[in-house]
Amino acid sequence: MNISRKENMKKICGLLYKYRHAWLLSYAFIYIPWFTRLQENINKPYHVMHTALDDMIPFEEIFIVPYLMWFLYVAATIAFFFFRNRDDYYRLCTFLFTGMTISLLVCSLFPNGTDFRPAIDPDKNIFCYLVSRLWSIDPCINVFPSIHVYNSVGVHIAVCRSEELKKHPMIVRASGILMVLICLATMFLKQHSVIDVVGALLMASVIYPIAYAPEAEKKKKTGFADVEFITVEEGLCVQMMHVGAYDDEPESVALMDAYLAENGYASDFSDTRLHHEIYLSDARKTAPEKLKTVIRHPVKKI
Numbered sequence: 428m429n430i431s432r433k434e435n436m437k438k439i440c441g442l443l444y445k446y447r448h449a450w451l452l453s454y455a456f457i458y459i460p461w462f463t464r465l466q467e468n469i470n471k472p473y474h475v476m477h478t479a480l481d482d483m484i485p486f487e488e489i490f491i492v493p494y495l496m497w498f499l500y501v502a503a504t505i506a507f508f509f510f511r512n513r514d515d516y517y518r519l520c521t522f523l524f525t526g527m528t529i530s531l532l533v534c535s536l537f538p539n540g541t542d543f544r545p546a547i548d549p550d551k552n553i554f555c556y557l558v559s560r561l562w563s564i565d566p567c568i569n570v571f572p573s574i575h576v577y578n579s580v581g582v583h584i585a586v587c588r589s590e591e592l593k594k595h596p597m598i599v600r601a602s603g604i605l606m607v608l609i610c611l612a613t614m615f616l617k618q619h620s621v622i623d624v625v626g627a628l629l630m631a632s633v634i635y636p637i638a639y640a641p642e643a644e645k646k647k648k649t650g651f652a653d654v655e656f657i658t659v660e661e662g663l664c665v666q667m668m669h670v671g672a673y674d675d676e677p678e679s680v681a682l683m684d685a686y687l688a689e690n691g692y693a694s695d696f697s698d699t700r701l702h703h704e705i706y707l708s709d710a711r712k713t714a715p716e717k718l719k720t721v722i723r724h725p726v727k728k729i
Contacts (some may be wrong), residue, residue: 434685441677442631448513452505454524461531462569469566473538476571476620488554490615491561493608497575500605504582511591511715512659513674519585522638526577533571540568544617548674565618572626573619579609580631588639590711606616610643663698665692666723679722692726698726 501523507528508516542565549559582607586592586599595600613619632706665687669679696702705721 430485431514436600437685438678441681443668444677445674446509448509449515450518451517451524454520454527458524458527458531461535465531465569466566469568471538473540475542475569476539476622477721480621481541481543481544481614481617484621485618485649486547487615488547488558490608491554491557492612493605494575494612494616494618495557496605497515497579497609499601499614500609501578502548502583504585508585508589509622511672512589513655515585515589518588518638519581522584522631522634523578525634525638526572526575526581526627528636529575529630530569530572530577537571538568539571540566540655541570541617541623542567543620561616567618570619571623571725572630573613573623574627575613575619576610576624576627579606579633580628581634582606584631591715594712595708623687661703661723661725663695663726663728664723665726666721669720669722670716672717673710673718673720676720680724683722683724687726691729693729695725695727697725716719 456555463505504517505519505523508519537689544562547555547559549556583602586602610624613624614621665683666678671675671679703723705723707719707721711716
């Protein structure tokens with residue numbers, strides 16, 4: 428029973444360590460209350476965002492489909508990078524959450540909204556019904572800059588930059604099409620003014636180099652002048668073939684530690700005896716779940 432409990436604790440600790448980057452999602456506890464508070468200002472004066480071009484864009488209820496798909500689009504992409512690539516996940520969240528915070532600040536200091544929602548018959552068709560439901564819970568305020576547009580652009584940027592998703596051009600193209608449809612939907616559903624859309628695009632162009640600059644700088648500084656071949660005397664070791672993503676290695680290490688304990692051995696790390704990994708797969712061409720890595724630890728008899 429004690430061994431089982433220890434194994435369960437190791438598994439729990441392994442999962443907590445593996446998904447330690449989940450802390451970033453706590454931003455929701457900042458954004459949701461703040462946005463909800465702003466939405467309560469419906470009866471207060473606000474600056475109207477309206478241009479002549481808005482009057483030339485017809486209301487098309489069919490655009491409620493891509494508009495609602497935005498929620499799945501953003502959530503699914505964050506979830507994908509959360510589980511598959513921690514660095515891309517951090518960059519995407521940095522981009523999204525920075526823009527969302529700026530939007531909240533703008534709406535707090537510069538109350539804004541629209542005034543051109545048409546009267547619609549919710550019984551006309553399912554799309555009109557969905558639009559009427561949306562409008563009943565989403566007042567036409569806090570529209571500049573459009574978070575629907577900004578987040579859609581941010582998600583598509585992340586998809587385009589992903590080394591894993593670049594191997595699936597159909598996904599990248601589908602993401603681009605959905606991004607464009609969502610941006611158009613904000614205007615054809617009369618949710619946002621053209622000004623809101625332009626504002627979101629400008630904000631994305633400013634935040635993009637900030638969110639992705641560290642990655643570009645890291646690649647720029649990558650050099651190979653100090654690379655050399657050396658011979659390493661490993662000595663007594665335990666090793667295991669790990670199959671899966673690099674982020675999942677702690678699970679294999681836990682199995683190695685358990686094996687050592689059962690057979691009277693212990694890890695023997697020092698300045699000269701180190702953790703080693705031998706990469707048998709090309710990470711650029713292999714799916715994370717199929718990566719093969721030999722994990723090797725120095726050990727001693729106890």
